Amino acid sequence: MKSERLRALSVPRSSELTLRGSTRLDHWAVGRIQQAVAPAPLRFVLWDGYAIGTGDAPIATITVKNRTALYKWLWHPELNFGDGYMSGAVDVHGDLVEMLEAVYRAMGDSAPRPWWLPEPANTPNASRENVHHHYDIGNEFYRLWLDERMLYTCAYFPTPDATLEDAQIAKMSLISRKLRLKPGERVVEAGCGWGSLALFMAREHGVHVTAFNISREQIAYAREQARVQGLTDRVDFIEDDYRNVRGQCDAFVSVGMLEHVGLPDYATLGSVMDRVLTEDGRGLLHFIGRNRPAPLNPWITKRIFPGAYPPTLVEVFERILQPSGFSVLDVENIRLHYAKTLEHWRARFLSATDRVTEMFDEAFVRAWDLYLAGSEVAFVTGSMQLFQVVFARAGTNAIPWTRTSA
Amino acid sequence: MKSERLRALSVPRSSELTLRGSTRLDHWAVGRIQQAVAPAPLRFVLWDGYAIGTGDAPIATITVKNRTALYKWLWHPELNFGDGYMSGAVDVHGDLVEMLEAVYRAMGDSAPRPWWLPEPANTPNASRENVHHHYDIGNEFYRLWLDERMLYTCAYFPTPDATLEDAQIAKMSLISRKLRLKPGERVVEAGCGWGSLALFMAREHGVHVTAFNISREQIAYAREQARVQGLTDRVDFIEDDYRNVRGQCDAFVSVGMLEHVGLPDYATLGSVMDRVLTEDGRGLLHFIGRNRPAPLNPWITKRIFPGAYPPTLVEVFERILQPSGFSVLDVENIRLHYAKTLEHWRARFLSATDRVTEMFDEAFVRAWDLYLAGSEVAFVTGSMQLFQVVFARAGTNAIPWTRTSA
Numbered sequence: 130m131k132s133e134r135l136r137a138l139s140v141p142r143s144s145e146l147t148l149r150g151s152t153r154l155d156h157w158a159v160g161r162i163q164q165a166v167a168p169a170p171l172r173f174v175l176w177d178g179y180a181i182g183t184g185d186a187p188i189a190t191i192t193v194k195n196r197t198a199l200y201k202w203l204w205h206p207e208l209n210f211g212d213g214y215m216s217g218a219v220d221v222h223g224d225l226v227e228m229l230e231a232v233y234r235a236m237g238d239s240a241p242r243p244w245w246l247p248e249p250a251n252t253p254n255a256s257r258e259n260v261h262h263h264y265d266i267g268n269e270f271y272r273l274w275l276d277e278r279m280l281y282t283c284a285y286f287p288t289p290d291a292t293l294e295d296a297q298i299a300k301m302s303l304i305s306r307k308l309r310l311k312p313g314e315r316v317v318e319a320g321c322g323w324g325s326l327a328l329f330m331a332r333e334h335g336v337h338v339t340a341f342n343i344s345r346e347q348i349a350y351a352r353e354q355a356r357v358q359g360l361t362d363r364v365d366f367i368e369d370d371y372r373n374v375r376g377q378c379d380a381f382v383s384v385g386m387l388e389h390v391g392l393p394d395y396a397t398l399g400s401v402m403d404r405v406l407t408e409d410g411r412g413l414l415h416f417i418g419r420n421r422p423a424p425l426n427p428w429i430t431k432r433i434f435p436g437a438y439p440p441t442l443v444e445v446f447e448r449i450l451q452p453s454g455f456s457v458l459d460v461e462n463i464r465l466h467y468a469k470t471l472e473h474w475r476a477r478f479l480s481a482t483d484r485v486t487e488m489f490d491e492a493f494v495r496a497w498d499l500y501l502a503g504s505e506v507a508f509v510t511g512s513m514q515l516f517q518v519v520f521a522r523a524g525t526n527a528i529p530w531t532r533t534s535a
Numbered sequence: 536m537k538s539e540r541l542r543a544l545s546v547p548r549s550s551e552l553t554l555r556g557s558t559r560l561d562h563w564a565v566g567r568i569q570q571a572v573a574p575a576p577l578r579f580v581l582w583d584g585y586a587i588g589t590g591d592a593p594i595a596t597i598t599v600k601n602r603t604a605l606y607k608w609l610w611h612p613e614l615n616f617g618d619g620y621m622s623g624a625v626d627v628h629g630d631l632v633e634m635l636e637a638v639y640r641a642m643g644d645s646a647p648r649p650w651w652l653p654e655p656a657n658t659p660n661a662s663r664e665n666v667h668h669h670y671d672i673g674n675e676f677y678r679l680w681l682d683e684r685m686l687y688t689c690a691y692f693p694t695p696d697a698t699l700e701d702a703q704i705a706k707m708s709l710i711s712r713k714l715r716l717k718p719g720e721r722v723v724e725a726g727c728g729w730g731s732l733a734l735f736m737a738r739e740h741g742v743h744v745t746a747f748n749i750s751r752e753q754i755a756y757a758r759e760q761a762r763v764q765g766l767t768d769r770v771d772f773i774e775d776d777y778r779n780v781r782g783q784c785d786a787f788v789s790v791g792m793l794e795h796v797g798l799p800d801y802a803t804l805g806s807v808m809d810r811v812l813t814e815d816g817r818g819l820l821h822f823i824g825r826n827r828p829a830p831l832n833p834w835i836t837k838r839i840f841p842g843a844y845p846p847t848l849v850e851v852f853e854r855i856l857q858p859s860g861f862s863v864l865d866v867e868n869i870r871l872h873y874a875k876t877l878e879h880w881r882a883r884f885l886s887a888t889d890r891v892t893e894m895f896d897e898a899f900v901r902a903w904d905l906y907l908a909g910s911e912v913a914f915v916t917g918s919m920q921l922f923q924v925v926f927a928r929a930g931t932n933a934i935p936w937t938r939t940s941a
Contacts, residue, residue, distance in 0.1 A: 234930070289936060420862050420929050442863055447849045456826050456917055457848055460866035465932065511862055511929035523826050523917035524640070526871065530695060532938070 148195055151175045155196065158203045165206065169231035175199070188231055189223025211428030211503075215496040225498065226475075229506040251391035251436050253370045257343050259389060259436035264344040268323070273484060274477035279323035279350070282385035282415065283467040283515045293473040296466070301329040304382060307459065307519050308411050309529060310334040314379035317341070317405055319371040319398075320386025324351025324364070330382075331363040338364045339378070341371055374401050380411050387416035387445070388437050395440075395448035403453035409527040411519065412455070417467070418442060418514045426503070433500045439513055450520055458528055459519040464508045467515045471505035554601055557581045561602065564609045571612065575637035581605070594637055595629025617834030617909075621902040631904065632881075635912040657797035657842050659776045663749050665795060665842035670750040674729070676894055680883035685729035685756070688791035688821065689873040689921045699879040702872070707735040710788060713865065713925050714817050715935060716740040720785035723747070723811055725777040725804075726792025730757025730770070736788075737769040744770045745784070747777055780807050786817050793822035793851070794843050801846075801854035809859035815933040817925065818861070823873070824848060824920045832909070839906045845919055856926055864934055865925040870914045873921045877911035 159173050163182045172187035174180045176194050193199045198218035201209035213219030221228055251259060268279070275281055276297045284296035285303050304326065310316065312335030321327050321340035324347070331338050342348050348368045355361045371386065372394075381402050390398055402412055417439040424430070425437050442460065450457060478485070478501060482494050507513040521528055565579050569588045578593035580586045582600050599605045604624035607615035619625030627634055657665060674685070681687055682703045690702035691709050710732065716722065718741030727733050727746035730753070737744050748754050754774045761767045777792065778800075787808050796804055808818055823845040830836070831843050848866065856863060884891070884907060888900050913919040927934055 285937075287937065288940075420860050421857050441852070441857070443849050443853045443857065446847070446852075451827050451847070451849065454826050456868065456870075456920060457866060457922075458868045460863060461938070462862065462864045463937075464862075465934070465936065509932070511931070514862060516863075525917070526915070528871070530871065531691075531693065532867070534694075 148176050150177045151179045155179070155199060156181070158199050159193065161203055162199075162206070166232045166235040169228075169235040171228065171231065187223070189221050189225075189228035191228070192220045192222070194218050194220065205427070208427040208431065211426075211432065211496070211499055214499050215432065215492050217491070217495065225502040226472075226505055226509075229503055230509060233506050233510040233512055250393040251389065253343075253372065255436060256370060256389065259434075260344050262435055263433065264322075265346045267488070268346055268350050270485065270488060271323075273481040274474050278325040280325050281322055283417075283463065284470045284473075285463060285466050286469050289469060293470070293477075296470070296473075297325075298329075301326050302333075304384065304413055304415065304517070305330055305334050307517065308380045308382060308413050310336050310380060312336065315339070315377065316380045316382060317374055317376075317378040319374060319381070319383040319401075320389070321347075321351060321366065322385070323347050324354050324366055326382070326384060327351070327364050327366070328354060328358055328360055331360050332358065336363070336380070339367060339374075339376070340364060341367050341369055341374060343368065343370055371401060372397055374405055376405060377407055378405050378410060379407055380413075381406055382413045382415075384413075384415040385417070387414055388434075388439055391436060391438060392440065392444060392448065395444065396452060399449040399453050399455075402449075402455070406522065408522060409525045411458075411521050411528075414445065414449075414516075414518045414520075416440070416445070416516055416518075418445070418516045420511070420514060429500060429503070432496055442516060442518075445516075445518065450518075454523050455520040456523045457518060457520050459517075459532070461517045462514050463517065464511065464513065464515045467513075468505050468508035471501055471508065475501040475505065554582050556583045557585045561585070561605060562587070564605050565599065568605075568609055568612065572638045572641040575634075575641040577634065577637065593629070595627050595631075595634035597634070598626045598628070600624050600626065611833070614833040614837065617832075617838065617902070617905055620905050621838065621898050623897070623901065631908040632878075632911055635909055636915060639912050639916040639918055656799040657795065659749075659778065661842060662776060662795065665840075666750050668841055669839065670728075671752045673894070674752055674756050676891065677729075679887040679890060680880050684731040686731050687728055689823075689869065690876040690879075691869060691872050692875050695875060699876070699883075702876070702879075703731075704735075707732050708739075710790065710819055710821065710923070711736055711740050713923065714786045714788060714819050716742050716786060718742065721745070721783065722786045722788060723780055723782075723784040725780060725787070725789040725807075726795070727753075727757060727772065728791070729753050730760055730772055732788070732790060733757070733770050733772070734760060734764055734766055737766050738764065742769070742786070745773060745780075745782070746770060747773050747775055747780060749774065749776055777807060778803055780811055782811060783813055784811050784816060785813055786819075787812055788819045788821075790819075790821040791823075793820055794840075794845055797842060797844060798846065798850060798854065801850065802858060805855040805859050805861075808855070808861070812928070814928060815931045817864075817927050817934075820851065820855075820922075820924045820926075822846070822851070822922055822924075824851070824922045826917070826920065835906060835909070838902055848922060848924075851922075851924065856924075860929050861926045862929045863924060863926050865923075865938070867923045868920050869923065870917065870919065870921045873919075874911050874914035877907055877914065881907040881911065 155175060159175060160181060163173050170183040170187050172180060172182045172190040174190055174192045195218055198213040202213055271279060276293045278297055280297040284293060285300035286296040287299050310330060314336045316330055316336045316338045318327050318338055318340040321342045327338040327340040330336050348366050351366045355364050406412060419439050419441050422441055485494050561581060565581060566587060569579050576589040576593050578586060578588045578596040580596055580598045601624055604619040608619055677685060682699045684703055686703040690699060691706035692702040693705050716736060720742045722736055722742045722744045724733050724744055724746040727748045733744040733746040736742050751774060754772050757772045761770045825845050825847050828847055891900050
């Protein structure tokens with residue numbers, strides 16, 4: 130199973146044969162890299178054995194295997210460390226997560242997004258391209274390391290030692306509870322992945338769900354699941370953009386889609402919700418966010434999630450909820466649950482690398498390993514947040530009296 | 536017990552003796568007022584009996600007793616309806632809360648705060664003046680209608696029929712739980728009212744509290760309570776501005792103070808919190824807010840709360856939390872609990888009007904009745920919100936695993 134994505138990831142590995150010994154300039158270069166993450170106890174080694182950084186018990190040793198990778202890294206670390214690692218020109222001996230956590234903590238909080246940075250819009254066509262890039266690389270691939278219900282969003286662990294399967298059910302249950310779903314209600318889901326939440330809400334809460342997704346492979350899978358589970362009369366899976374959502378619903382839910390919407394289209398998403406929600410309707414947005422505006426890591430943007438952007442609560446409230454006068458009822462930040470989710474995903478992924486290498490190649494495996502490890506660390510260190518926001522219209526009093534009231 | 540405030544409220548009542556019959560211009564004027572709230576089933580009556588509006592079963596009849604009150608109302612309704620009501624030149628027959636709710640709903644959401652509106656800063660001196668204006672009009676007065684512990688902020692009713700006393704205890708308990716207070720920790724409270732929350736946290740959770748307030752009467756009362764309750768070794772009540780908070784604390788809490796801070800000083804409040812909170816510290820802000828930026832009703836600003844402003848979450852996050860990189864952990868909107876709290880306060884207030892009239896005068900009673908009724912309606916209709924925001928530093932993982940975990 131080969132795809133465009135796979136070819137894009139198969140970066141040629143630099144030849145290691147013709148390398149000369151490292152020069153004083155090379156030493157200066159690796160010195161700069163080391164200083165940038167100085168408090169992190171790491172050892173850096175060049176192709177000829179030249180080494181700097183922590184000598185005694187480093188938490189990891191990073192080997193740079195050729196000069197091109199060294200200078201690319203120095204020139205644009207956030208982009209080219211990842212590409213070097215992916216191609217194998219940069220290698221890490223030691224625990225990848227521990228190494229990345231030390232680096233994140235050494236570098237402190239992400240720099241704010243510069244004011245002059247463009248806000249790239251995701252048109253329906255661009256959205257389709259971006260989504261295709263990530264989500265259509267094969268259901269078989271995702272089946273290797275996601276839970277059995279194929280949920281590719283942050284789980285909710287009632288206790289830290291819960292299984293991933295249980296935690297994904299607990300997440301769907303948490304969302305349904307926050308939405309106060311009642312039998313017979315109409316729910317719109319924008320960005321439904323492989324359909325598990327839609328099916329769960331229909332089955333467990335007796336609601337009718339219209340679920341939208343622009344990933345063809347995911348929609349096909351979801352429809353098949355609806356058929357197998359006998360829920361085709363209560364769940365409609367629609368291959369279309371969230372912008373085309375029509376009709377009326379009692380609850381609007383979107384889990385892990387907002388990151389792909391793009392700031393310029395937030396107002397559109399707000400209008401869509403305003404158009405479809407009934408007077409007493411409730412909404413829930415579940416998304417990866419930030420404490421301060423900052424672009425997504427450029428390597429992740431290039432190799433993993435083109436067009437993605439994790440927003441701040443300010444960006445979400447000001448651009449999506451405020452224009453329609455929606456009232457924020459509840460916000461919960463469960464970032465540590467995403468760290469735990471990613472830990473599970475990566476463990477499963479790592480135990481399936483032989484199969485993934487067969488399906489794609491080694492560079493793909495290394496890229497996804499780095500993406501999963503780096504994401505885990507982003508949530509562990511508080512560089513990224515996971516927000517669940519519940520909202521309703523300002524004027525409705527059909528809202529919960531307390532968090533625990535029925 | 537007379538004060539400056541009392542004199543300010545004793546507006547001379549217009550003479551009703553020399554009024555002529557109403558003219559066509561007067562009819563046009565009252566017609567304009569009626570049309571502005573047209574869907575509301577109200578009847579308007581002028582001094583000579585001329586009447587318009589709902590004839591059959593209006594929910595209230597509003598009588599305008601002289602020409603001055605009529606044209607002042609027409610010219611600036613948000614300011615002068617209140618002054619007319621206060622002086623008795625405007626009277627309402629029917630339930631004041633029902634009447635105001637109909638008007639709020641008829642007028643829809645508050646207009647957004649115009650961009651050119653100044654953001655008045657509350658300097659320490661201005662803050663002292665503003666606070667003195669409202670909170671120093673006599674502990675005796677507030678004792679007539681607050682709960683026995685003198686909490687003058689939104690209560691939390693476990694069920695809607697809980698008593699006000701129980702609901703105020705439940706509120707203090709909720710805040711302590713959200714802050715995850717542990718015995719021996721240091722807490723800073725900014726704006727402590729009559730001190731009940733500080734005393735509760737010290738007594739029930741074994742923490743040491745340093746509580747700030749610039750209201751002299753409140754601080755004197757709070758100190759006496761600490762002495763009576765034998766808590767002087769664990770609670771320090773300090774008569775000073777929040778800007779002068781020093782030292783380090785494990786928890787920072789502010790209940791009902793933010794409304795008095797003023798937008799231009801939000802950054803200062805954020806710096807204060809950043810300066811005093813330990814690495815694993817938690818913070819909680821409890822405040823009246825809005826869905827969209829809008830000024831406080833000008834009559835309330837003039838007569839009740841000078842310098843007050845209920846902010847949006849966007850304003851709070853962007854100006855207070857974001858600059859220091861704080862992480863929002865939890866937001867709860869309990870506006871219906873404030874409506875219920877105000878319902879209790881007003882019922883107690885109305886049963887003590889004889890005593891309040893003795894202490895002040897009739898105009899004072901009418902003004903406070905209108906303020907309490909209007910505030911209840913603002914929360915019932917969703918024009919105002921009550922937010923509790925829990926935050927921590929981005930990098931700490933000493934945060935709750937779930938909302939219910941110990």
